[in-house]
Amino acid sequence: MAEVRNRRERLRAETVAEIKGTALRLLTEGGPDAITLRAIAREMGMTAGALYGYFPTRDDLISTLISDVYTELVVLLEAARDSVPADDPGGRIVAWGEAVRGWAVAHPAGFRLIYGDPVAGYRPPPGGPARGAELRACDGLVGLAAAAWPRAKRTQSEGDSTWSDFDRELAEQVRTGYPDLPPAALALALRMWGRMHGPIALEVYGHLRPQSQNPGKLFRIELLDLVRSLGL
Missing domain, CATH: 1.10.357.10 (Tetracycline Repressor, domain 2)
Structure with a gap:
């Protein structure tokens, strides 16, 4: 169980890092208004609903x-x-x-x-x-x-x-x-x-x-x- 929990935590940390990296890239390309959860989800191939599990x-x-x-x-x-x-x-x-x-x-x-x-x-x-x-x-x-x-x-x-x-x-x-x-x-x-x-x-x-x-x-x-x- 500990191994499964650690794997989940690692995957979550990796996803959070990717979300933040994508947000900064959108900021670079389009300015502050480009940072939206929908835009980030689209860039990452996720649904906006899934993203809310990381950032409400x-x-x-x-x-x-x-x-x-x-x-x-x-x-x-x-x-x-x-x-x-x-x-x-x-x-x-x-x-x-x-x-x-x-x-x-x-x-x-x-x-x-x-x-x-x-x-x-x-x-x-x-x-x-x-x-x-x-x-x-x-x-x-x-x-x-x-x-x-x-x-x-x-x-x-x-x-x-x-x-x-x-x-x-x-x-x-x-x-x-x-x-x-x-x-x-x-x-x-x-x-x-x-x-x-x-x-x-x-x-x-x-x-x-x-x-x-x-x-x-x-x-x-x-x-x-x-x-x-x-x-x-």
Whole structure:
């Protein structure tokens, strides 16, 4: 019986993986509105009714996709950061940024799902499907800013930000994990993310390639300029 149960579990896991892979391919080919359970069932040669046994609604599937994609990205970013010694905060910032870009270029559908196009009619569950991964990613960025802060604070204005400027849950997490950091350091972390995200989004959506034959080189220059601007 155990062997039969294990086989069923394995087949179910394989089917779930195929469903999610098909959904991401449809997203790539047709945008967010292309993700429907009927379309996925048709692509897989299943009935829509059979698909409901794996995901009761389209929103359940999208929530699972967002959570999986975001978690995969965060694990990748943390590994890239940790590949650089902790006493090299500038190198860690560059490693984080290049890992984001590398992942986004390789997985444009995933990037668009978590950072780009909203899915029409999608209603996320309370707290969001990837809230934990999102806060984990923010914590990683704050860690980068915290390591840079001893030098970076000379170029930042500590008086321009207050904790009330930020999401309450994020601010509480930062104040707990980094009790000595001022709110300006959290603002710095978000500004660092803005300088990374902007060029990546332009590239993923095809707005940069006509102007630049080497967007990767352009992006690295941006990262190095960011590091230099922080006195690193």
